[in-house]
Amino acid sequence: MNQLAKFVSSICPATQNEAPPRKYGFRFDQRYNAFNERKNAFARLGIADPFFVPHDGVNNSTTKVDGREFINFASYNYLGLSGNKRVEAAAKAAIDRYGTSVSASRVVSGEIPLHRELELALANFLGAEDSVLYVGGHAANVSTIGHLFGQNDLILCDALIHNSIVEGCKLSGARRLSFRHNDLSHLEKLLQKHRPHFERVLIAIEGVYSMDGDIPDLPHLIDLKKKYDAALMVDEAHSLGVLGSSGRGVGEHFGVDPRDVDIWMGTLSKSLASCGGYIAGSREIIEFLKYTSPGFVFSVGMTPANVGAALAALKLLEEQPRLVETLQQRAALFLESAKSKGLDTGSSGGTPIVPVVIGDSALAVQLTQRLLLRGISVHPIIYPAVENHAARLRFFIAADHSEEQISYSVATTAEEYDRLRAGGRA
Ligand SMILES: Cc1ncc(COP(=O)(O)O)c(C=O)c1O
Structure with missing residues (x-):
């Protein structure tokens, strides 16, 4: 042992009683081993x-x-707008003007005019009162659900719901139950049994399911949410720009009133050729999220290039x-x-x-x-x-x-x- 090592071990009890590597080395972790086993199977x-x-x-x-x-067939660049010259030019122009990062949370000094322009354009496109942008679609779900719901609430998810919603539910501490995929009679049974025991109930679904490519019966879900006094959240990651005659999503596909859905969520990474996520809904929800949701308040604002690209892609979608x-x-x-x-x-x-x-x-x-x-x-x-x-x-x-x-x-x-x-x- 050299002089330095002797000195360190004399003043630091942790190094004197060092635990054997099995106790803390991640390569001994059971989940890591299971993962490695699957990986080696290839x-x-x-x-x-x-x-x-x-x-x-x-x-x-x-x-x-x-x-x-x-x-x-391995990319969700549904409208081919990633690679579109107008979208690329808008991203480059945003970089030229605002740089490559907004370098702060929007709440403090990271706000640029493009952020609000995109939020208003999205809300207008979707028929919602307002919207808020997050740096990722996954982050939007985790942060929104994790923040809006709590221990006294129940979240009923379609069995095939995306991981980001599941993670949001875990973070919230709310009770989470799954109903069989697209089986609304199962959902209704769960509502009948559990609704009376919780303060608030959220039904979480997707506009297009990302593994199976099928669509939920949105009008029926709206009936159920009204009947049982629940809130409804629709993740439109794969339905924005995809469903409805003008790409407004599953709401347009079924011709429902957008205000009948409490929380519209979507990503900018698919049809809108960018990176980021949004939540759209009532003015109160959006304002509350913008001032208090940790994934927004304590995170940097969307990059200029990503906002510029999404804005240009949304304009193209509206025009074409x-x-x-x-x-x-x-x-x-x-x-x-x-x-x-x-x-x-x-x-x-x-x-x-x-x-x-x-x-x-x-x-x-x-x-x-x-x-x-x-x-x-x-x-x-x-x-x-x-x-x-x-x-x-x-x-x-x-x-x-x-x-x-x-x-x-x-x-x-x-x-x-x-x-x-x-x-x-x-
Ligand atoms: C249904 C659904 N929600 C949310 C997300 C997360 O979006 P993003 O990849 O833009 O973070 C995805 C990603 O593929 C998704 O499929």
Whole structure:
């Protein structure tokens, strides 16, 4: 032991009675070991790890990996606006004027005029009184739910609700119960049984479910929320710019009054080609969140480039509803073609998320790798993200996918899947 080490151990009891590494080393953590086990399974099966593969260029209907071009079904750039020249120019202009960071929370000195412009534009587009921006969609859900609800409240979530809502529920300390996916009679039973025992009840759903590509029965949910005096929150991450004739989302799709939903949430990272999240609703909720929600107050404001890009994308969406029409037409084409080839598309319907259910995680990964060899990039969704029997390939369709790209990709998927099941070689 050198002099310094002797000195440190003489004055620091913690180093004298050092605990054996098993006590604190993260590599001994049970969850880490379980994760590592799953990760190593790829190597054992002789399959390359499908995660964190770097793409080159814009992630739109095509992408480049290792210098090779692929037809791309792995990005939620639904309207192709990431990569759009006007959106890029707006992001660059915002950087030129305001820099790359607003360098403070908006509450103190991070506010720039673009923030409020985007909040008002979003509220106007959605038919809400006001909206508030967060730096991420995930952060928007965690912070909003975590802040608005508490121990005396109940949150009823669809069983397939996104992780960000689950995390928000945990943070809030409210009781969380799940109802079977899109099963509103189950939801009603839970409301009948539990409503009287809680102060406030929130029903949390998505406008389009991100794993299955199906849509909730929003008018019925509104009836239930009114009948049981509950609040309703809709996460529109995958329905903004996607559903409704002008892309206003699931509310427009069903023609409901936007004021019948208490909390509209959405992300800027999908149709709006940026990064960030929003909450839209009544003036009171938004004002309360802006002054008190920790994920807003104690976090930096959205970057100038991201606000500029989202504003430009929203303007384009308003000016060009044809984009939404094309997206819906391409999504319908993909679904019809997949069904006609006998692929199991689960409950997907009328949305640009089409799962091809394989029912086995290893097989799903193998199929994606065969498709890569045929020039198609699509991501496997495997255990533990879904149950093994529900393992799938998830296709995101975009407005800029051509009809030819869709026909080729569906036919190739069916062909490679048949070969794989028959035990054939790639
Ligand atoms: C339903 C849903 N909500 C919230 C989020 C989080 O949004 P973001 O990725 O923009 O943080 C996602 C992300 O994919 C999502 O699918």
